[in-house]
Amino acid sequence: MLRSLRVGIIFRVLFLFIVLLVGAYIALNTQYYVSLVLIGVVVVLQVINLIRYVEITNKNLKRFFEAISYNDFSQSFSNKGYGESLESLNSVFNNIIEKFNRERAKGEESYQYLETVVQHIGIGLFSFNKDGEIELFNTAAKKILGTAVLRNVSQLKKISEPLFEAVQDLKGGARTLVRTSIKNRESQIAIFATEFRVKGDLYKIISLSNISSELEEKEMEAWQNLTQVLAHEIMNSITPIASLSDTVNTMLAGNLLSEEGNKDISEETMEDVKEALQTINKRSLGLMRFVDSYRNITQIPSPDFDVVHLKEIVDRVKNLMKGEALSRSITVETEFESDSIEVVADSQLIEQSLINVVKNAFKVLKNRQDPKVILKGGIDESGHAFIDVQDNGPGIKESSAEKIFVPFYTTSKNSPEGGSGIGLSLSRQIMRLHNGSLYLLESEKGKTVFRLRF
Numbered sequence: 001m002l003r004s005l006r007v008g009i010i011f012r013v014l015f016l017f018i019v020l021l022v023g024a025y026i027a028l029n030t031q032y033y034v035s036l037v038l039i040g041v042v043v044v045l046q047v048i049n050l051i052r053y054v055e056i057t058n059k060n061l062k063r064f065f066e067a068i069s070y071n072d073f074s075q076s077f078s079n080k081g082y083g084e085s086l087e088s089l090n091s092v093f094n095n096i097i098e099k100f101n102r103e104r105a106k107g108e109e110s111y112q113y114l115e116t117v118v119q120h121i122g123i124g125l126f127s128f129n130k131d132g133e134i135e136l137f138n139t140a141a142k143k144i145l146g147t148a149v150l151r152n153v154s155q156l157k158k159i160s161e162p163l164f165e166a167v168q169d170l171k172g173g174a175r176t177l178v179r180t181s182i183k184n185r186e187s188q189i190a191i192f193a194t195e196f197r198v199k200g201d202l203y204k205i206i207s208l209s210n211i212s213s214e215l216e217e218k219e220m221e222a223w224q225n226l227t228q229v230l231a232h233e234i235m236n237s238i239t240p241i242a243s244l245s246d247t248v249n250t251m252l253a254g255n256l257l258s259e260e261g262n263k264d265i266s267e268e269t270m271e272d273v274k275e276a277l278q279t280i281n282k283r284s285l286g287l288m289r290f291v292d293s294y295r296n297i298t299q300i301p302s303p304d305f306d307v308v309h310l311k312e313i314v315d316r317v318k319n320l321m322k323g324e325a326l327s328r329s330i331t332v333e334t335e336f337e338s339d340s341i342e343v344v345a346d347s348q349l350i351e352q353s354l355i356n357v358v359k360n361a362f363k364v365l366k367n368r369q370d371p372k373v374i375l376k377g378g379i380d381e382s383g384h385a386f387i388d389v390q391d392n393g394p395g396i397k398e399s400s401a402e403k404i405f406v407p408f409y410t411t412s413k414n415s416p417e418g419g420s421g422i423g424l425s426l427s428r429q430i431m432r433l434h435n436g437s438l439y440l441l442e443s444e445k446g447k448t449v450f451r452l453r454f
Helices: 002-029 033-069 084-120 139-145 153-159 161-169 212-256 267-297 310-320 322-327 347-364 423-433
Strands: 124-129 134-137 175-182 185-198 201-210 306-309 331-336 342-345 372-379 385-391 437-444 447-453
Touching: 002 033, 033 084, 124 139, 139 201, 153 161, 161 175, 161 185, 185 212, 306 310, 306 347, 310 322, 310 331, 310 347, 310 372, 310 385, 322 331, 322 347, 342 347, 347 372, 347 385, 347 423, 347 447, 423 437, 423 447
Parallel strands: 331 372
Antiparallel strands: 124 134, 124 201, 175 185, 185 201, 306 342, 372 385, 385 447, 437 447
């Protein structure tokens, strides 16, 4: 294109130079004044042609760059009659503008697609800049907040003061749960914040999820499970107490309230009554311990946070459990990706949580060949520190896996190793107080892994 343009200019300049030479020769060596006038006219026309040729190119370049500058891609370039070079230049301009038009159309389609997705997803989304001006406000957010218009984040105060404070204080990448009342309706809203920059300006995007119904459903399910376990445990204690009480009453009535009047109680009857009362006493004490265990899992002390090394916690627990491990012939091993992994936690509470999980592992390893427990520490793919408790026991049945964290539920109720069923529940609550979690990572015959994730 540029080569053709250069050739066109050179051709016109050479032609003008030749005409001027001819004119000079005629002026100096002949008397052909008419020819000289004609040559002068030709020179003037050629100069005008050259100027127009260059100006048209400059005008087209200016118009092309202005079109790009103002995103005006409706322009077209056509200058027939000015040579192949200009036609080539205009063809390039038209091709570039056509490509811009196609890319803009694709961009608009992508924007409309994303806009449709954002408006139709079930999670509420809104974003605002550093001045609090709302840039995005989707349909789900309107339903959750009960308003069709939100121009500034400060307007959240009128909707819910706790929600406004949570949105303002929440840092990028953080999440929280807010319990509030919107339009006289109790709601529990999960909030997640993300911060990003566009052209140097800081924006925050907030996602909202009203999880009230889900929480209520899970809460109801948890209460049902807890009620079933409590009812089962209490009935197991009350039934024999009631039966023995009735038996004692019958024995005493048969001896003391006979038709012949008062009579001495036989030694055999006294022994039976004594044994029944001892049984009632033991079962009553057992029921009291059960109630005390229930109180324990509802009164966990607040954590005293400090920076601690995971390896130190694991090593202390290993030493604490060394005696029991030897008595059970269980091998306890530790594996750490790094000795320097640190977390902010209450070391005593974490130790208690870990001890509970290890004790459970010890119990399921009874009568297992080469029983082994491995305590692993590391960082998961999300960057969170964790401690894994792995055993080579028989595994946990799928039907029991969903219930093992329910208070008082135990898989070894009829076994001498059976516990109160609060260990895992207590440990999970401790981890939740640390904004972490305790869950069954893997379970199959020969390998069961519980993970404490911080």
